[in-house]
Amino acid sequence: MKIAIIGYSGSGKSTLASKLGQVYGCEVLHLDSIHFSAGWVERTDEEMKRDVEAFLEKDGWVIDGNYSRIFFWERMETADQIIILNFNRFTCIKRAYRRYRTFSHKTRPDMAEGCEEKFDWAFFRWLLWDGRKKKVRDRHKKILQIYKEKTVVLKNQRDIDRLLSTLLTKR
Numbered sequence: 001m002k003i004a005i006i007g008y009s010g011s012g013k014s015t016l017a018s019k020l021g022q023v024y025g026c027e028v029l030h031l032d033s034i035h036f037s038a039g040w041v042e043r044t045d046e047e048m049k050r051d052v053e054a055f056l057e058k059d060g061w062v063i064d065g066n067y068s069r070i071f072f073w074e075r076m077e078t079a080d081q082i083i084i085l086n087f088n089r090f091t092c093i094k095r096a097y098r099r100y101r102t103f104s105h106k107t108r109p110d111m112a113e114g115c116e117e118k119f120d121w122a123f124f125r126w127l128l129w130d131g132r133k134k135k136v137r138d139r140h141k142k143i144l145q146i147y148k149e150k151t152v153v154l155k156n157q158r159d160i161d162r163l164l165s166t167l168l169t170k171r
Contacts, residue, residue: 010092014110017064030110031065038114095139
C-alpha cells in the first residue's frame, strides 16, 4: 500500500502517517524530517528530492507532507490512496499548540534531530493564513478532480478515528 497524506499544518498528518504505517506494516516518511536538519536549517530541494525519489521506489510507503515542489504530483499519481486533512484553522492552531506543550524543548519523533518544537509568531501566522492560500486550496480541488476514486478528505478527528477503525476491522 502506498499512501500520500497532505493537509494543513497541525491537522495531524504525521500522527496519522505513523498509525497507517503500523496498520499496513510499511515505512513512513515525514517530509518535515528531511526538509530540516538540526536547528531548523532548511535542506536544499535537491537533497530532499534525492531522499524522496529513493523512498518512492519502495513497494509500500506512507508519506506525509505537502512540499509541492518535491515530487508532489508523482506522489499523488503513485499513491494507492490520497488522504487530505482539511481541518479548520482554529483546530489546527489548538492541536499545534498542544503539540508544542508536549514537545517543548524536545524534538518530536517525526522531525529531524535537533529541531526542538517551537510555536512562534511566524508559525502561528502560517497556521492562520499563510499555509491556507488559494493556491493550496486549488491544489486540493485539483487532486479531487484528477484522483477522485482514490482520495478521501477528513475534516476532523472523528473522521480520522472512523477511517482507522474501518481499517482495523478489515484486518
